[in-house]
Amino acid sequence: MGSKVDRKPLASEDAGCPATGFYGSNCSIPCPDVNCQYCHIETGYSQCCKPGYQGQRCELECDKGSYGLECNGTCGYCRDINQCSNVNGTCLTGCEAGYEGDLCKTHFVQNEKCCRYYKYLVDPPI
Secondary structure: OOOOOOOOOEOOOOOOOOOOOEEOOOOOEEOOOOOEEEEEOOOOOEEEEOOOEEOOOOOEEOOOOEEOHHHOEEOOOEOOHHHEOOOOOOEOOOEOOOEEOOOOOEEOOOOHHHHHHHHHHHOOOO
């Protein structure tokens, strides 16, 4: 027979704390790292960072141009890439020309002929 491995549960597992960000026998001790989403139920060491953060202690924001859980999201066409939210990818200062939406990932082409023609149909020139 093989030996049974004694594994310590994470605070995020069923046997752990019901709320994220806490550890300890009564789940009453806040995880020591402010950007830690889950920490080890006994030691409090970071196991998973909140969206927008990375590093062994979740002390680093995502690199510029990335965001979200494990920094796996890629920022859109923000007017200023340094103003892309590391948490949710929102472009805080708006989009580059030709893009729209909160994440500036929707490309649009403005057809001046169409718009000029439409304007004339609605309000003909005198």
